[in-house]
Amino acid sequence: MALEFCGIRVKSPFFLAPMAAVTALPFRLMCKDLGAGLTITEQISATQIARNPDPFTNNEFFTIKTVAQEKPVGVQLFGVDEGDFIEAVQIVQKDFELINLNCGCPAHRETSVGAGAALLKNPEKIASHIEAIKTVTNKPVTAKIRLGWNHDESVRIAKIIERSGCDAIMVHGRTAEQKYMGKANWNAIRGVVDAVGIEVVANGDVTSGESAEALLKETGAKFAMVGREAMKNPFIFTEIKKFFDEGVSWEPSNAEKINAFFEYYDYCEKFNMVKLADLKLKAIHFTRGIEFTKQARVNILNAGSFEEIKNCLQEFEKIVA
C-alpha cells in the first residue's frame, strides 16, 4: 500500500529535517534523489514574506525556491504575528504540499521576540497560530517542536497543539535549553506518540540504518526526520532504505561520495545558487570517511573557485582509485 503522510504520498517514512543555511533547493533535491520521503525548507520569517509582494522572484528568498521535481515539499515558517502568518501562507502555499510552524528554534534572535522555541512556554499560542493558518489553507498544517523549554512537557504541549486541528507534530527529543547537547530522549517522543491521535514524526540522533529502525521501534512513530547526519552524509537516506529493504549495512563507495559533490554542484549551478564557501563545506562533508591526507583537506578549504575544488577532488580520485 502506498505510504501517506497527512494525505500526501511519500516514498519513504524518513524525511529531511529543515536546517538553516543547509537545506536550500540543491541539497533538498539531492536528498530526494537519495531517498528522502519529504523535504522541508529551512525556517523563514512569516513577517518578511508578508511584507514582500513577490518573494518568489526576489533572490533574498532563495531558500523557499522549489521546483516540481522536488515534490512533496513543505515550507517552514517562524514568527509571532498571526496576521503575518495568514498573509505569508496565502503567498507561498501554492508551491508547497505542507505548512510547518517552527516551535523549536532555540536561537535568542527568535526566542527573545516570542518565536521559535519560546512558543513552547505558551503552547496555547502555538494552537492559536495553527488555527489562524488553517483559516486560509486546506493543506496540512504541522508543528515542529522540542520537548519543552527546560524540561519535558511534550505530552501537555502536544495535546494542546492537537486540539487546534494541527495535522501532525514533528518532535525533536531535546529541550530548547539543551540545544544539541546530550542524547535525544526517544522515550519522551514515545509519550507523545501514545498521547495524541495525529501523526508524530520522531526526530533526533539518527545516524545509520540501525538507529533509524531503533528510533521508529522505540518511539512507536511511523515517520522520522534526519538532520545533522544528512547534512554531512546525504546518502543516509539510501543507507536507511537498504537497511529496511535488504537488512544490510550499506555505505557509498569513495567514487560515489566524490560524485555526490559534483551532482550537488550541478544542482547549484542549475538554480543559480553557487556559493564557494558552501561548496568547500560540501566537498569536505560528502567525502567524509575517505582517507585523504590532512593537506588534501586544507587544499579544499583554501580553494578559490569551483575549478580548484574539482582539481583537488580529481587528485583524490587518483589516490583512492
Ligand SMILES: Cc1cc2nc3c(=O)[nH]c(=O)nc-3n(C[C@H](O)[C@H](O)[C@H](O)COP(=O)(O)O)c2cc1C
Ligand atoms: C545547522 C542546523 C540548522 C537547523 N535549522 C533548523 C530550522 O531552520 N528549523 C527547524 O525546525 N530546525 C532546525 N534545525 C534542527 C533540525 O531540524 C533537527 O531537529 C535537529 O538537528 C535534530 O535532528 P538530528 O539529530 O537528526 O540532527 C537545525 C539544525 C541544524 C544542525
